[in-house]
Amino acid sequence: MKITILGCYAATPRTFSNPTSQVLEIKNHTFLIDCAEGTQVQLRKSKVKFSKINHVFISHLHGDHFYGLIGLISTFMLLNRENDLHVYGPKGIKEIILLQLRASGSYTGYNLYFHELVSKESELLFEDEKVIVKTIPLQHRVYTNGFLFLEKNTERRLNFEALASYNIDKLYFNKFKQGGDMVLENGVIIPNAQLTFNPIAPKSYAYCSDTMYTESILPIIEKATVLYHESTFLESESHLSDKTMHSTAKQAALIAKKAQVQHLILGHYSTRYNNIEMFKEEANTIFHSVHLADDGKEMEFI
Structure with missing residues (x-):
């Protein structure tokens, strides 16, 4: 299971940091999770093959999580893509993308399928013989889902x-x-x-961004191999996390500890901080295995 962080900072792009997008490679699948501005460029830099991306998961309709999607869809067209592309995201994502395509006189030479989400309960999005993908309902200022990727039990x-x-x-x-x-x-x-x-134990990846601290997700993400949980703020700015419905590094660590996950990845840092090591230091007071996301960083879990 390999995670490539394309971008992991909150709000606006900067010359040296990118908003949220990442790639999960699991059981011969390449899943794109969120698609902020600059995702295409970051995919190029990380040498991720565009043709391998057949499923895109959008957590919510804030710009720093999906403004790069129309560009990626258009680039797929220019590259003469033939494979189907499935986009999973909140209701409204289809209207937004199709409006941009119509207004620009563009089209796709491949089948583009939208799976619009409205449920506030966890639901199954994708399943084949190797992987299951479910939603993780989150609590943010707009309708938001995280995503749980589960390997199926393997053979002996x-x-x-x-x-x-x-x-x-x-x-x-x-x-x-x-x-x-x-x-x-x-x-x-x-x-x-x-x-x-014995077969290799199946791995799982729980992606949770953006959300305020909520223990409602614990039964869904319990004992995940890896949890990515947003940590927009440090505890010193917890008053801002309450106001904006985001989380602190300490709160992310509390969720990891209570869910009994193996590893925690922090990300979605506010750009007010100059040193992301502070996030790890804060989280380590609660949870042992903490990793820091950063643009271009690759993490493998065997």
């Missing part, structure tokens, strides 16, 4: 040394991956545990 791993010792035909390998035992010609049963290893 073959113990090739053991298989060779029994001279077992490859024909049975899929059976063993599914947990089946081996029955020899003399009737002796070889338990699956002697032929395979």
